[in-house]
Amino acid sequence: MPSALQQSRTDHVPVLAAEVRELLAVRPGDTVVDATFGAGGHARVLAADLHGEGRFIAIDRDPGVRPYFERFQREARVSARLLRGDFAVVLGQLAENGVRADAVLLDLGVSSMQIDRPERGFSYAVDAPLDMRMDPAADVSARDIVNEWDERELATIFRRYGEERFSRQIARAIVRRRSERPIERTAELVETIKAAIPAPRRFGDGHPAKRVFQALRIAVNDELAALEQALPAALSMLRPGGRLAVISFHSLEDRIVKRFLAAQARGCTCPPDLPVCVCGKEPAVRLLARKAVRPSPQETAENPRSASARLRAAVKTED
Ligand SMILES: C[S@@+](CC[C@H](N)C(=O)[O-])C[C@H]1O[C@@H](n2cnc3c(N)ncnc32)[C@H](O)[C@@H]1O
Numbered sequence: 140m141p142s143a144l145q146q147s148r149t150d151h152v153p154v155l156a157a158e159v160r161e162l163l164a165v166r167p168g169d170t171v172v173d174a175t176f177g178a179g180g181h182a183r184v185l186a187a188d189l190h191g192e193g194r195f196i197a198i199d200r201d202p203g204v205r206p207y208f209e210r211f212q213r214e215a216r217v218s219a220r221l222l223r224g225d226f227a228v229v230l231g232q233l234a235e236n237g238v239r240a241d242a243v244l245l246d247l248g249v250s251s252m253q254i255d256r257p258e259r260g261f262s263y264a265v266d267a268p269l270d271m272r273m274d275p276a277a278d279v280s281a282r283d284i285v286n287e288w289d290e291r292e293l294a295t296i297f298r299r300y301g302e303e304r305f306s307r308q309i310a311r312a313i314v315r316r317r318s319e320r321p322i323e324r325t326a327e328l329v330e331t332i333k334a335a336i337p338a339p340r341r342f343g344d345g346h347p348a349k350r351v352f353q354a355l356r357i358a359v360n361d362e363l364a365a366l367e368q369a370l371p372a373a374l375s376m377l378r379p380g381g382r383l384a385v386i387s388f389h390s391l392e393d394r395i396v397k398r399f400l401a402a403q404a405r406g407c408t409c410p411p412d413l414p415v416c417v418c419g420k421e422p423a424v425r426l427l428a429r430k431a432v433r434p435s436p437q438e439t440a441e442n443p444r445s446a447s448a449r450l451r452a453a454v455k456t457e458d
Pocket of ligand 1: 149152154176178179180181200201224227247299365
């Protein structure tokens, strides 16, 4: 097993780092919350702008980030702490406890270290136990879902979270195969998916197992619900003038972020036929970019993982 600090293949290259830095505009003395610490790539960039003054709060549900955090703590020259847990819960607790932030970052999804560690079972490219839990102590793993959910539920997540066209055929094939013996490993699942997709369509749209693996990962980690819950919590812990930036990697996440920020940026919500505003609602945020920020062709060439990234950001309005 690679050591957590091993360089090279397992190192996570922060996506859209310059753009995040510019949009969050961290200043000395600020309180910065990185709700998806990972290997600390963004954290290092943002902490540098504190110039030794301020506070850094790191959150991650994966205990494997600790050695990265310890290295960050040694190098960052600011007060930093790591809170382990689901950001949906931790951000809410921080807000309830009166912690106020000047910048909050969410860089969603899994990190390269998680994908590159075969034993975590995130990758369809290597054979490993079916797991996919970001928090290895969480109750539900991919193995549980694949072997216990009924055919309709499986087809629904493959379609909804993976936009998989052959969701029903794949769900049926899984149920048939697991009736002989449980599906324990990623390679068995990949084989079952491949066999369920008609041969001419198998490699039309990337690896045939890509969409089902994405869907399972989202379901295992309840990623969309966590995001829905985290956004209002992040906003409520921001000081007026504080900034929120979110990087998403697929359209389901981006849609949630886009809708949330658009709703918060809207003022009056009265029906258009009312002659005067009766709701008195003021915008809670101002969008920092009208459209999602995308990586440059150069970044995509250097770091193919960035290709699907979309960054949205907003500043909390003054009360
Ligand atoms: C894309 S990586 C972040 C990489 C990081 N920005 C960097 O530059 O190294 C996402 C990280 O967020 C964590 N994560 C994802 N969803 C989470 C959640 N709901 N609560 C806490 N951590 C989460 C994952 O465990 C992973 O380490």
